[in-house]
Amino acid sequence: MVPLILFIAIILFCFYYFTRSKKLVLPADSVSINASELEKNVLFYSRLSPEEKKHFEEDVLDFLQRIKITPVNTTITDTDRLLIAAGAVIPIFYFPDWKYYNLKEVLVYNDTFNHSFESAGNNSRDIMGMVGSGYMEGKMLLSKPSLEQGFGNKTDKNNTVIHEFVHLLDKSDGDTDGIPELLLDKQFILPWVDMIHQETKKIVEGRSDIDPYAYTNQAEFFAVVSEYFFERPDLLKSKHPKLYGILHEMFRTPN
Ligand SMILES: [Zn+2]
Numbered sequence: 001m002v003p004l005i006l007f008i009a010i011i012l013f014c015f016y017y018f019t020r021s022k023k024l025v026l027p028a029d030s031v032s033i034n035a036s037e038l039e040k041n042v043l044f045y046s047r048l049s050p051e052e053k054k055h056f057e058e059d060v061l062d063f064l065q066r067i068k069i070t071p072v073n074t075t076i077t078d079t080d081r082l083l084i085a086a087g088a089v090i091p092i093f094y095f096p097d098w099k100y101y102n103l104k105e106v107l108v109y110n111d112t113f114n115h116s117f118e119s120a121g122n123n124s125r126d127i128m129g130m131v132g133s134g135y136m137e138g139k140m141l142l143s144k145p146s147l148e149q150g151f152g153n154k155t156d157k158n159n160t161v162i163h164e165f166v167h168l169l170d171k172s173d174g175d176t177d178g179i180p181e182l183l184l185d186k187q188f189i190l191p192w193v194d195m196i197h198q199e200t201k202k203i204v205e206g207r208s209d210i211d212p213y214a215y216t217n218q219a220e221f222f223a224v225v226s227e228y229f230f231e232r233p234d235l236l237k238s239k240h241p242k243l244y245g246i247l248h249e250m251f252r253t254p255n
Helices: 002-024 035-041 050-066 078-092 144-152 160-171 186-204 212-216 218-231 233-239 241-251
Strands: 068-072 105-109 129-131 139-143
Touching: 035 050, 035 078, 050 078, 068 078, 078 105, 078 144, 078 160, 078 218, 105 144, 129 160, 139 144, 139 160, 144 160, 160 218, 186 212, 186 218, 186 241, 212 218, 218 233, 218 241, 233 241
Parallel strands: 068 105, 105 139
Antiparallel strands: 129 139
């Protein structure tokens, strides 16, 4: 009898200890979701319905619990972490259960950096963000100023965080080629490639308000116009209705 009581006591203790410790242990990068910061800084979030906002906050929390965010020679605030997670959630918000399985860590540099990941010194260091490959596979690099400017400036069409996460989305089919096959029904692939050619022609001829960096290649085109789509949707819709229409199909946005 005594061993049985002892056995039950051990089980109860283990159960208590396990559930108790589970509540106390929080992930290192855990932050509480500050809805007013999202409302203030993230246009996409501010336009969502109350139910969608709740869903967005859950996605942000899930991202912060799964992905490590590491400052490099700098410090970052909870708002910085929140904005990185918001930039990650925006492109995939209408894809239920989508996760960035190809990402483990986001490194935040104090300034723009070069291809050797140096953010100090006199070498050319004009990179604002980058998706790592090779030995940097699974990592994303962001510069802190571009993170702050991306969400802080409400009248430009740029957001480096969204740009880099769109590259990751593009990469999920194996190629960062500007043709996100997982997002795009086969019927839209040819019209999309055709659209890229038409719009880059206008950029080259100086007849477009799309950032000329989009002309670099198809992958950059996709990332740049996606920034425009999420940062200034109304402007894109009025200036480039066809481009807006195809991005709306791709990202499955409701309106
Ligand atoms: Zn890019």
